[in-house]
Amino acid sequence: MRRSPLTAGLLYLGLGVLFTIFAVQNVSESGWGFFSYLFVILATLDFGSGIRMIMLHIKIKSIQKNKK
Known part of the structure; x- marks a missing residue:
């Protein structure tokens, strides 16, 4: 089961x-x-991973928004 980067980021935080x-x-x-x-x-390590995952989520959403 895949989790979104936002969910993983919040879990790490x-x-x-x-x-x-x-x-x-x-x-x-x-x-x-x-x-x-x-x-x-x-x-x-968990704070760093959490911030990185949330930034990845934001980047993915902005790419998806620009494709539309």
Whole structure:
């Protein structure tokens, strides 16, 4: 089943928010450890992928609009 880039982008942004929350909680409980850095890295990758997918969706829509 194929998903639209917009759906995938929103999913990635949601995961980025979730990993950011996990990182903040982990840092407040035990300081900057391995899992804190791991959560920050995962959040960064998810935010980057989410933004890229949303930009792809916008580009596809503009191409489809110009064809009409």
